[in-house]
Amino acid sequence: MHHVVLERWSRGRSVLHRRDARAKTLALLVFLVVLATSYGPLAALSGVYFALLLSALLLARLPVAGALARSALVLPFSVAFAAVSLLAGDAPRAAALLSKSYLSALAVLILISTTPLPQLLRGLEQIGVPHFLLMVAQFLYRYLFVISEEAQHMRVAALSRGASVRGMAARRARFRAAAGALAVLFARSYARAGGIHRAMLSRGFQGRFHLLAAPRFGWADAAFLLLAALLPAAARGFLGGWRP
Amino acid sequence: MHIPDGFLAAPVWASLDVAAVPAVGYLVRRAQRGFEESRAPLLGVMGAFVFAAQMINFPVGIGTSGHLVGGALLALTLGPASAGVVMTAILAIQALVFQDGGVLALGANVTNMALCGVLAGYLPFHFWGNGPWRRFSFFLGGVLSVLASAVLALAQLLLSGIRMPGSVLGLSLGLFAVSAVLEGLITLTVVGALETLNPGFIRQATAGHSRALGLLGTVAVALAVFGVLIASRDPDGIWKLAGSLGIAGRAQALLPTPLADYQVGFLQSPWLRRAAGGLAGLGLIFGACVLFGRLVSKSRSA
Numbered sequence: 150m151h152h153v154v155l156e157r158w159s160r161g162r163s164v165l166h167r168r169d170a171r172a173k174t175l176a177l178l179v180f181l182v183v184l185a186t187s188y189g190p191l192a193a194l195s196g197v198y199f200a201l202l203l204s205a206l207l208l209a210r211l212p213v214a215g216a217l218a219r220s221a222l223v224l225p226f227s228v229a230f231a232a233v234s235l236l237a238g239d240a241p242r243a244a245a246l247l248s249k250s251y252l253s254a255l256a257v258l259i260l261i262s263t264t265p266l267p268q269l270l271r272g273l274e275q276i277g278v279p280h281f282l283l284m285v286a287q288f289l290y291r292y293l294f295v296i297s298e299e300a301q302h303m304r305v306a307a308l309s310r311g312a313s314v315r316g317m318a319a320r321r322a323r324f325r326a327a328a329g330a331l332a333v334l335f336a337r338s339y340a341r342a343g344g345i346h347r348a349m350l351s352r353g354f355q356g357r358f359h360l361l362a363a364p365r366f367g368w369a370d371a372a373f374l375l376l377a378a379l380l381p382a383a384a385r386g387f388l389g390g391w392r393p
Numbered sequence: 394m395h396i397p398d399g400f401l402a403a404p405v406w407a408s409l410d411v412a413a414v415p416a417v418g419y420l421v422r423r424a425q426r427g428f429e430e431s432r433a434p435l436l437g438v439m440g441a442f443v444f445a446a447q448m449i450n451f452p453v454g455i456g457t458s459g460h461l462v463g464g465a466l467l468a469l470t471l472g473p474a475s476a477g478v479v480m481t482a483i484l485a486i487q488a489l490v491f492q493d494g495g496v497l498a499l500g501a502n503v504t505n506m507a508l509c510g511v512l513a514g515y516l517p518f519h520f521w522g523n524g525p526w527r528r529f530s531f532f533l534g535g536v537l538s539v540l541a542s543a544v545l546a547l548a549q550l551l552l553s554g555i556r557m558p559g560s561v562l563g564l565s566l567g568l569f570a571v572s573a574v575l576e577g578l579i580t581l582t583v584v585g586a587l588e589t590l591n592p593g594f595i596r597q598a599t600a601g602h603s604r605a606l607g608l609l610g611t612v613a614v615a616l617a618v619f620g621v622l623i624a625s626r627d628p629d630g631i632w633k634l635a636g637s638l639g640i641a642g643r644a645q646a647l648l649p650t651p652l653a654d655y656q657v658g659f660l661q662s663p664w665l666r667r668a669a670g671g672l673a674g675l676g677l678i679f680g681a682c683v684l685f686g687r688l689v690s691k692s693r694s695a
Contacts, residue, residue, distance in 0.1 A: 181497050222492050237556035249399025254492045279421045286482040288437020300445035320452045327451045332586035342438035
């Protein structure tokens with residue numbers, strides 16, 4: 150599964166994995182903004198940005214082919230819109246849509262596969278995102294797999310009871326059955342949330358998650374951020390203008 | 394419809410990011426207020442539920458199936474503020490972990506789905522949740538939530554200069570309408586099933602709202618949604634309106650300072666004029682949404 154692989158990658162060891170989550174997040178934002186506002190010689194710029202991301206992948210010792218394939222998840226949506234732009238006679242925009250969305254997805258992938266999610270969310274909190282929202286996101290991510298598995302079981306159970314039968318009359322019944330299954334899933338999730346909270350309280354939960362190691366923003370992180378911000382900006386300064 | 398990075402023009406994503414930050418902050422404070430602290434696990438697990446709900450297919454037509462989007466259902470069960478927080482968390486996890494939707498475009502996606510989508514999904518129930526139109530309000534909530542998010546996303550794409558032939562635009566509007574009706578039907582049947590399980594799952598609508606006000610509110614949402622679409626196809630009209638109201642001069646002063654060197658001729662570019670004009674319209678509607686949300690929440694807590 151997609152996220153399980155990312156989870157494994159994010160526990161690796163490399164120069165990039167060791168950097169502070171704040172430095173990596175800010176570097177990502179700088180890269181995304183530079184990329185999003187780039188105009189001019191698209192092919193050359195995309196090549197340079199791609200080379201930068203590729204070197205980050207190598208530096209992080211991530212499987213290059215796997216990472217490149219995973220970022221292609223964004224492409225179906227982009228291809229559809231690129232085709233529409235092409236139909237409307239806007240070929241440069243079609244190319245820009247494809248390259249920009251792919252490069253952005255690759256950059257986000259590098260961040261998430263060099264930073265375990267708890268560290269990333271703590272970094273976001275230090276940057277100023279509300280604690281409550283991040284707690285919700287953390288619980289969401291933690292129980293995603295649990296609830297998805299439950300939904301999968303219900304799906305298989307429904308199929309084995311004949312949920313794939315065709316026909317007009319059957320469709321109505323199947324619709325109702327699916328709604329019933331969702332309602333049951335909702336009720337179970339609701340009850341599970343209560344149980345989770347009671348169990349956490351009984352283990353001394355004080356309203357915060359703790360990291361194993363306190364995050365530290367050192368000189369190496371500052372240097373990394375500076376470098377990661379300067380390189381794409383410089384590439385754009387040399388190669389492209391702001392607006393055609 | 395999750396907009397990836399690289400699709401929106403810089404003024405569009407930047408202003409929606411800036412607008413979404415205080416709105417989400419407000420939602421977070423509201424969602425926390427007045428509830429026991431078990432709220433964070435509950436909202437997180439309900440977010441996981443919405444993710445997992447995509448696995449359960451609803452038969453639609455020949456060989457096709459749809460699934461729950463969830464904005465309206467969450468608003469009906471958890472309340473609009475909590476539902477907005479859950480949707481925001483879902484969008485953030487999708488953008489970061491699943492590369493579904495962009496990081497810079499997060500503000501746009503949050504505005505479309507977590508703010509306006511949830512609000513549009515809750516509005517009919519808020520006004521008609523007690524009367525004879527109760528069941529219809531569930532259906533309408535589902536329809537409006539999907540329609541509002543989809544049309545807003547489409548409008549932002551058009552504003553950003555993505556050109557679509559009329560036929561493609563018509564086709565996508567048709568698809569939106571179909572998926573909106575489907576979401577309405579799913580919301581209606583799931584709420585029905587939930588009420589049989591435990592009536593306490595569905596919130597109590599406050600009594601005493603006039604039907605006329607409800608109609609007005611819903612018409613306002615519908616107008617806003619389609620107004621944005623029209624505005625984005627012809628932003629020059631709104632730009633003229635904004636100019637005559639004096640917004641234009643202010644917008645010129647407010648436009649991004651990092652581009653200071655390039656402000657000469659900045660507003661001469663037709664592309665930027667289009668974007669800025671449409672954005673003024675979007676901003677107006679966004680402001681109306683936020684104001685309306687505050688009014689709704691105030692009248693409920695009173």
